[in-house]
Amino acid sequence: MARKTPVLKVTNLKKAFGPVVIVDGFSLEVAAGEAIALTGRNGAGKSTVLRCLVGADRADEGTVEVNGTRVSETNPEIRRDVATVIDDIDFFPDLSVVEHLDLLARAHGIPDADAAVDEVLHEVQLVPQSGQLPSTLSSGQLRRLALATAFIRPRKLLVLDEPEQRLDTEGVEWLADRLVEERRRGLAIVMASHDPTLVQKVATRTIRLGDRAEVLADE
Amino acid sequence: MSKKSRKLIRSTPVAGEAEAEVEVEAVVPAAPERTFFFLPDAPPLEVDEHELHGLMKLWRHGRATRSIGQVLQDSYVMLFSVVMIGAMVVSVVLRAQGNMAGCSTDACASGRLLVPTAMVLACFAVALGVARLFGPVLASAAEGFWLMDAPISRRRLLRGRLVLPLLLSFLVAGLGTALVGALSGLAWAQVLAWSCAAALGSAGLVSLAASEQTRERVVVVKVLQAVFAAAALAVLLVVVSVAAGWLPTTFVAVAEPATWLFAGVAAAGLIGMVVLLQLTVARLEEIRRARLVSGGSLVAGMQGAMFALDFGLIRDILVERRMAEKGHVKPTRGRGLGLAALVWRDVERLKRQPSAFLGLGMSLFVPYAVDALRMSQLNPFISGLALVAGLVPFLGSMRVLSRTGGLARTFPFKTAQLRTATMAVPAMLALVWGLAATPAFIGIASTGADRSIISGLSVALVTSLAGLMGAVRWVTAKKVDYQTPMMATSSGALPPGLIFNLFRGLDMVVLITAPLILQLPAYWSLVIGLIVFWALRGSFNMADLQAEQEQAKRELAEAKEGRGEKQKIPRPGR
Numbered sequence: 101m102a103r104k105t106p107v108l109k110v111t112n113l114k115k116a117f118g119p120v121v122i123v124d125g126f127s128l129e130v131a132a133g134e135a136i137a138l139t140g141r142n143g144a145g146k147s148t149v150l151r152c153l154v155g156a157d158r159a160d161e162g163t164v165e166v167n168g169t170r171v172s173e174t175n176p177e178i179r180r181d182v183a184t185v186i187d188d189i190d191f192f193p194d195l196s197v198v199e200h201l202d203l204l205a206r207a208h209g210i211p212d213a214d215a216a217v218d219e220v221l222h223e224v225q226l227v228p229q230s231g232q233l234p235s236t237l238s239s240g241q242l243r244r245l246a247l248a249t250a251f252i253r254p255r256k257l258l259v260l261d262e263p264e265q266r267l268d269t270e271g272v273e274w275l276a277d278r279l280v281e282e283r284r285r286g287l288a289i290v291m292a293s294h295d296p297t298l299v300q301k302v303a304t305r306t307i308r309l310g311d312r313a314e315v316l317a318d319e
Numbered sequence: 320m321s322k323k324s325r326k327l328i329r330s331t332p333v334a335g336e337a338e339a340e341v342e343v344e345a346v347v348p349a350a351p352e353r354t355f356f357f358l359p360d361a362p363p364l365e366v367d368e369h370e371l372h373g374l375m376k377l378w379r380h381g382r383a384t385r386s387i388g389q390v391l392q393d394s395y396v397m398l399f400s401v402v403m404i405g406a407m408v409v410s411v412v413l414r415a416q417g418n419m420a421g422c423s424t425d426a427c428a429s430g431r432l433l434v435p436t437a438m439v440l441a442c443f444a445v446a447l448g449v450a451r452l453f454g455p456v457l458a459s460a461a462e463g464f465w466l467m468d469a470p471i472s473r474r475r476l477l478r479g480r481l482v483l484p485l486l487l488s489f490l491v492a493g494l495g496t497a498l499v500g501a502l503s504g505l506a507w508a509q510v511l512a513w514s515c516a517a518a519l520g521s522a523g524l525v526s527l528a529a530s531e532q533t534r535e536r537v538v539v540v541k542v543l544q545a546v547f548a549a550a551a552l553a554v555l556l557v558v559v560s561v562a563a564g565w566l567p568t569t570f571v572a573v574a575e576p577a578t579w580l581f582a583g584v585a586a587a588g589l590i591g592m593v594v595l596l597q598l599t600v601a602r603l604e605e606i607r608r609a610r611l612v613s614g615g616s617l618v619a620g621m622q623g624a625m626f627a628l629d630f631g632l633i634r635d636i637l638v639e640r641r642m643a644e645k646g647h648v649k650p651t652r653g654r655g656l657g658l659a660a661l662v663w664r665d666v667e668r669l670k671r672q673p674s675a676f677l678g679l680g681m682s683l684f685v686p687y688a689v690d691a692l693r694m695s696q697l698n699p700f701i702s703g704l705a706l707v708a709g710l711v712p713f714l715g716s717m718r719v720l721s722r723t724g725g726l727a728r729t730f731p732f733k734t735a736q737l738r739t740a741t742m743a744v745p746a747m748l749a750l751v752w753g754l755a756a757t758p759a760f761i762g763i764a765s766t767g768a769d770r771s772i773i774s775g776l777s778v779a780l781v782t783s784l785a786g787l788m789g790a791v792r793w794v795t796a797k798k799v800d801y802q803t804p805m806m807a808t809s810s811g812a813l814p815p816g817l818i819f820n821l822f823r824g825l826d827m828v829v830l831i832t833a834p835l836i837l838q839l840p841a842y843w844s845l846v847i848g849l850i851v852f853w854a855l856r857g858s859f860n861m862a863d864l865q866a867e868q869e870q871a872k873r874e875l876a877e878a879k880e881g882r883g884e885k886q887k888i889p890r891p892g893r
Contacts, residue, residue, distance in 0.1 A: 156724055173724055180731035188725035193635075193642040194671055194715060199664070202653045206660030207730050214652065231650050235643040249729055 107132050107257050107288035108153065113162035115148050122148045123309065126162070128290075132256070135279065135289035137303035144309040146292035147186070150261050153290060154184045166257055180208070183255035185263055189246045191234035197221070197245055198230040201252050208253040216252060223278070224248045225271075239266045247275070258282060260291035264298050276301040368475040371466070413501075427504070430692075432574055433558045435500040435510075439517045439581070440551035442492035446521035447544040450528035451537060452637075455484040456599075456606065457614030467608045474603040477611070481529060481596065488525045493518030509578050516581040519588030526595035532610065533602035555684055562691030563763040627799045628820040631718065634711070658732060658740045665716055665744040675712035682709030683752060686759035686782070695768035698760065699782040699835045699844075703828040706752060706786025710745050711793060717741035718794040734857040738791075742856070746787055753783030777841040784848040785831035791855050793824035827851055 106129040113126040123145040130136055138146045151157040153164055155173030164171040171178055191200060201220060205213035221227050224244040229237060237245065243266045250258060258279075264272045272295060279302040283289055293299050299306055391398065449455075456477055458467070466476065496517035500510040528540050560566040617640060624632035648671065654663040669676075685705035689698045720727045720737055727737060753776075760782070761775030762768035770778065799820060805812035831851060834843035 154728065156728070173728060174734050176731050176733050176736075179728055182728075184725075184728060186725070188723045189729075190719055190723045190726040192716065192719050192726075193638050194648075194668060195664070196648050196650045198650045199648075199653070202650075203660055203664050204729060206653050206656050207658075207732070209656045211656070213656075231647050233642045233646060233648060235639055236646045253729070 105132075106130060107167060108290065109163075109165045110153065111163045111165075113149065113152055113164065114160045115145070115152055115157065116160055128307070130257070130288045130290060132286045132288050133283055134305065135283045135291070135303050137299040137306045138290070138292040138309055139294070139299060139306055140309035146309055147261050149309065150184075150186055150259055150290065150292055154182055154186065154259050156184075156186065156188060180254070181256040182259060183250040183253060183257070184259045185246045185250050186259065186261040189249070191242075191245070193233065193235060196231045196233060197226050197237070200234075200245065201248055204249055205252050210253070220248050220252045223251070223274075240268060240271065243267055244271065251278070255287065257288045257290070260289070260293075262292055262294060264293060264295045272298060368471050371471065371476070372479075428574070429561045430558055431503045431505055432577055433554055433561070434503045435496060435505060435513045436577075437551045437554035437558065438496050438499040439492075439513060439520065439584075440547050440554060442496060442517045442521050443524055444544050444547035444551060446488045446492060446524050447528055447540050447547065450484060450488070450525045451540050451544070452614075453484075453617060454532055454611065454614035455525055455529050456480050456532055456603070456611060457618060458608075458611040459615040459619065460612055463608050463612035463615065467611070472604065473606060474600060477603050477606070478600050481526075481599065484525050484529070485522045485592070485596075488521040489518045492521035509574075509581075512578045512581040512585065515585035516588065519585045519592065521588070523588035523591035523595065526592045526599060530595045530599045530602070533599055533606050535607070535610065552681060552684075555688065559684060559687045559691050559763075563687070628817055629796075629798060630820070631722070631794060631796050632798075635718070635722070638715070658736060661716065661730075661737070661740040662743045665713075665741065668715065669713075669744065672712060678712060679709040679748060679752065682706050682786075683755055686756045686779075687763060690759045690763055690768055695760075695762065696836060698768065699778055699785065699832040700828060702756065702759075703782050703785035703789060703832050704825065706749065706783060707789035707793060707824050707828060709752070710749060710786055710790035713745045713748055714741065714790055714794045717791065721795045738795075738856045742787070742791060745790065749783040749787040750780075752786070753779045756782065774841070777845075778835060781831065781835060781841050781844040781848060784845070784852075785828045788831060788848060788851045788855060789824040789826075789828040792827045795855065796820065796823045827855075 108128065108130040110126060110128040114124045115122050116124075126149060128136065138149060140146055148157065152159045153171065155164075155171045155175075155178065166178055166181055169175065169177055171182075173179075195203065198217060198221060201217045202213055205216050210216050221230060224247060226241060226244055226248065229241055234242065234245070243263075247263060250260075263275055263279075267275060276298050279289060279291075279298075283302065283304070289302070291302070457480065458477070467473070493514045497510055497514035500513045505513065524543070527543075531537065531540050557566060617636065620636045621633050624630070624636065651667050653660050653667070682702075682705040686698055686702040689695070689701050694701070717738060720730075720741060727734065730737060732740070757772075757776050757779040760768060760778040761770050761772060768775070797816075799814050799816040801814050803814050803816065806815050806818075831844050831848045834847070835841060
């Protein structure tokens with residue numbers, strides 16, 4: 101199968117915290133329509149890799165490129181192309197659920213923001229909570245809101261850190277279907293997950309991180 | 320559990336302990352059928368609330384690593400400094416009291432009565448606000464989880480908790496009012512009357528808040544708080560009006576009755592405190608655990624933030640709590656696309672925070688009051704600081720977008736664009752504030768500033784720019800980085816950022832207003848202000864620049880390696 105142009109290209113990524121090397125020599129290419137699942141035990145470096153991919157952490161060595169542009173968290177092109185749901189997401193304490201989505205849709209220049217917000221709000225099943233402030237949402241609802249912020253906006257690469265966390269069974273099923281649909285539409289996905297069902301359903305490649313990165317399956 | 324604690328617990332003097340031990344030895348069979356005991360080799364003790372407190376104290380004592388003597392020995396420099404500074408403050412206060420008492424004009428006499436009166440009313444409002452925020456009766460999360468479940472009397476466990484808030488309100492209000500009274504030039508008998516009124520009145524109001532807490536009501540406390548705050552503001556307005564000559568100075572005539580009035584307030588506060596305390600203690604048994612633990616967790620969060628001197632985090636905790644209480648808002652539709660959507664959302668937000676306008680309005684009194692008090696030279700600095708406090712609530716978007724990178728990453732804009740957009744609405748407010756404060760900088764009182772309209776307007780605008788930049792600096796403050804090299808101090812090693820946290824916001828106001836204070840032309844301040852704006856909007860990001868530099872070095876090294884040039888290998892150290 102001919103390789104497509106990579107949306108994400110990681111070359112020899114190295115990240116250490118003091119003397120502890122978390123990941124070393126990690127390379128990866130993700131093309132449009134591919135979904136990569138990072139698996140591995142706790143502390144294997146999944147979240148660290150994802151944080152380096154989106155520019156939240158700076159790699160000690162190696163390069164990360166999205167569509168040929170070196171990743172920097174403050175680069176607006178990267179911000180436009182990469183949608184992330186990792187642990188450092190924050191919310192405006194005085195804006196309701198629907199206002200968060202409305203603001204994000206408008207900031208990304210979506211012309212019919214109202215329709216887009218309604219659609220995503222229904223999909224993540226937060227319609228009854230649309231007027232609630234984030235501090236009153238349950239952890240599962242907060243996770244749904246975080247996922248909604250990724251789905252409301254245009255994106256070429258989706259980076260998710262354990263997206264199934266705190267979701268109920270029905271929610272995980274919905275997420276898996278949605279990610280498969282995203283992948284089929286040509287979105288590149290990189291996610292870390294501990295849920296084998298989600299990984300099996302969504303991922304086209306699985307990389308187990310541990311002592312040494314290992315490609316387990318290739319579609 | 321430490322050996323010392325275990326030993327102390329065993330030796331805890333419990334009534335009838337000796338007899339109990341004898342009985343245990345006599346009654347307990349040789350092979351007792353014990354499944355669980357707190358201590359494996361001792362019979363279980365029935366403890367009451369008092370003993371439980373004693374036990375907790377003993378455990379804490381057992382875990383202490385340093386004695387009080389060692390702590391004092393280690394911080395002797397700080398103690399010495401505190402004593403020295405305290406002595407200097409007292410000396411300055413005494414001298415200022417003497418000077419102010421020397422001013423015998425009607426305007427001085429009126430101000431002398433009104434300023435401490437405003438302070439008393441402000442103390443009442445603050446005491447009620449803080450008491451409502453924390454409880455005032457509270458318990459830690461651990462106590463709520465472990466102790467409140469036990470079959471013990473909450474009244475007996477919690478009644479001691481009332482002492483600290485009462486004592487704090489008494490001391491802070493009393494000392495604060497005494498200081499303001501002395502600085503205003505009140506006679507010592509009057510200082511005593513005003514400060515007793517503030518101290519006992521505040522303590523009485525805290526008792527009222529505690530009594531309302533046991534009834535799960537907040538309406539009375541909220542209404543009283545608003546009334547006292549409005550009254551304090553009104554009195555301050557009168558002070559400014561009298562100083563500016565807009566109101567007659569007839570307050571001098573009521574000096575004698577006012578002293579008696581405040582003595583009466585003090586007596587009423589004392590009686591109220593005693594009566595309400597009785598009622599509160601009687602109802603402590605019914606107080607809900609959630610209501611107690613909520614205040615305790617707030618204190619714990621704020622304590623953590625205080626250790627890092629992270630005032631921004633303290634404000635975040637309070638905002639989060641207020642929003643959790645509010646819970647729900649009527650959603651409004653946004654407008655515009657791109658950065659305009661962010662600006663419009665900030666405009667929409669203004670409707671949701673009327674209390675922030677109250678703060679901004681109060682800060683507008685400051686330039687007038689400072690001018691009326693004949694301190695026009697320092698007016699830009701003092702008013703700039705007041706404006707920082709007034710503008711911070713309007714910079715909520717900027718605060719959230721800068722405290723973690725997560726939310727900022729979801730917006731397709733540069734950091735500088737985001738900051739500029741979130742500064743737009745506060746900048747408009749600062750501009751309006753500057754225009755409204757212009758008369759104060761031109762000069763309202765005969766002894767105040769005497770500037771032309773253009774000069775006064777430019778000083779007012781520079782002050783509003785200083786206030787805005789100070790507020791931006793305050794909300795964008797980063798957390799203290801404990802991974803940086805530490806500074807050696809008499810209190811132990813401290814990260815340098817911890818100290819600088821104290822001056823965030825203040826530094827920008829000093830920087831921008833310094834030329835005005837030094838009587839240089841206003842355009843110097845304007846130029847400095849524009850440079851500060853350029854830096855604070857994130858035009859240059861040090862982390863990005865550093866990364867780019869490192870990247871360039873790495874690429875250069877790679878290129879050299881590719882060309883086969885000799886690489887210098889550092890000699891190993893001997």
